[in-house]
Amino acid sequence: MNNVLTKELCLSNIQNLTEKMLLDLLEDEKYSVIITDEQHLKEEKEVCWQRRKATLQRVVHKTTISIRHKREKISARLEIGTVNVEERVFSQCDLYISYTKKNIEQVEKFLGEVLKKSIFVLVEPNIWERASQLAGYYQPLISLRYQRDDIKTALDTHLFWQIFLINQGWVDFLCKPLERITLRQLRVKLRRLRSCLAFFKPVLEQPQASLWQTELRRQGEELSLLRELDVALMAIEKFSANTTQEELAQEYLAKILSQARAIEAKRVKQKMQLATLTFTFARLIMWLSDEPLTASCERYGLESFFRRRIREWSKNIISLTQRYPDFSDVEKMHKIRIKVKKFRYVMMSFPEINHNTNTMLRRLKKLQDMLGFLHDEYINKELAQRIMQADGSKTSLKQTVFCGWESAKTAEALAIVPDLWEDFCEDLELWRDTI
Template sequence: NEAPRPRKSRSLKIVQAATFDDLIASVIANALEHFAANWASLRESDAPESVHQLRVALRRLRSALGVFRKNLQLPELEDIRSEARRIASALGPARECDAFYANALAGPFREGFDQQRGASPLLDAVEARRRDSYTVARRVIDDPKTSLFVLDVQSFLARRAWRTALAPEKLGLLTSDAKSYAAEVLGRLRRRALKRGKHLPDIPDEERHELRIALKNLRYAVEFFGSLFDRSKELRSYLKSVADLQEDLGAHNDAATAKVFVETLGLPPDGDVQYASGYLLGWYRHATLVADSHLAKKWKDFK
């Protein structure tokens, strides 16, 4: 009688003899499965990880299609990416509430929000928004458009529709070695990340955000293609270093997002509530300073 649990992405195992054609099918199917596997959990529980994993699945799908579109110019592929983005955006407010609430309890209010003056009404306002956001999120999952999205991707896979995107003289790419293709992609994504982070940590927030996106795409590609290289221990270490960098780079964005989030809560002009809000935003600001102090070393280790 337990409620369905949120699910992370299934580890993708690609055989050494796989072709480019096989690779496309395996990666897209893996991301779609990850997305659909978390529907039941969102419908039947309030587990914050459900919304998070749904959004991660959609980002993974968009990232994979973004990689493949270098070789596949196909309107249907772009339609899938666009719809994935729309659904992820609709789920965003629920995730924003979960992240804010979790950070508040793990950080400034970790001793218990009842110990911090003004914290209770602040978090009550967050919880009220969270309930409304989850109602919207469940409507998104139950919307026929979302079911049609999944069916469209399944149809795309069943028809191997990407084959029609290649000119006759390029059809040989379909039977080319997946490992060689993966190595080229991983090298390209790594070079892009190194270029965007060349002057780290002395780059503005906008460029940090672009670097974070580049690292995220690199990490997803390593997760998708890593099994082709049979170096699991090294891959785990590499993925951890990339994830750590992403987290530190996201500190500035988290602080800016938290400020806007608090401003839009419609909090009463109560001194205690305003104090708690300021205390919380100060914690976010401090987190950016801590992240920046680690950034140079983590970037050096990554390079």
């Protein structure tokens, strides 16, 4: 049955091309386009919008098309129109591409050609659910595709919307690579999706799942130096110079770091092409839509899987005390930080397990913030060393600024981290017993 099940990708054209322009774009020497049906519709429906119900109205022109190449045929649809909800109006300029397990390879080839010609981004095919996602208040458990006690629908519901956000996050970053906030948000979205994929690891086919984890990690690593430079620049901005020498050193460092950031942003923008990224995320969605689950997952119900998996993760988190007992070791503390961050992303992403967690999550956030602060300080010092080695002039001035960075706070943080860890683990054990 899965062989004939038809699914859809939806690509929104950022340039808001007209229908004729899109049709012209789709047709070339390789592909011919035949219009098979047209409809002009006015629709409205109640949707969840910013924590309340609202009426979404849509005026849309739907054009069903058949895309042909030799003996191959791909079904597609254009939807051009406007959507109005709560006095907010946004345009719809979408290309829907239908695919089955049998023609995924043909669809990928066609998609690769289309993405070379105009700027597209993946979006939620269901316009009603897309509205909730745009409002920033998407509720997976009331999604139309979600089914209680079905791991496959839970996988799709929890991961698809994150993929759409990351694809849009790359659009935002590549448009404004010098903005710190777009970079930070994109990195958070990438880490969250990686964490959620890791949570489902026991029921996902290998090595495909690991390869997708590697791809998401690669994207995050491309952005890591930019983030390090941003952290250093923010630290310099907070530093209060007490002397003219320190002020000059502060300005000198800010100039060096700003120049380095601009160069790195240009490198990332040139390397990370949006067409390639969108194509990659489309392939990820098609893989998730196909049969990514192992045969062993049939013995799990959704509820039992979530309960068993989070108990395993909780146990592993608690055991970190034995594996990395020395909190003064920066490398070991960084490993704890990564695992704690991954755990928090999972807890915040899955409402199925996020029950009676307020106290635990507050302590987890405080611990995560403190570990993050210490990690940033370590990165700043490493960066300072590289700068001083590269440029011998004004070394003493630079040393003054870097050594002054939050030194008292660093010592204080190192002293209280063990207590924060102990408090969190106590709450985690208590919560784990209630699952």
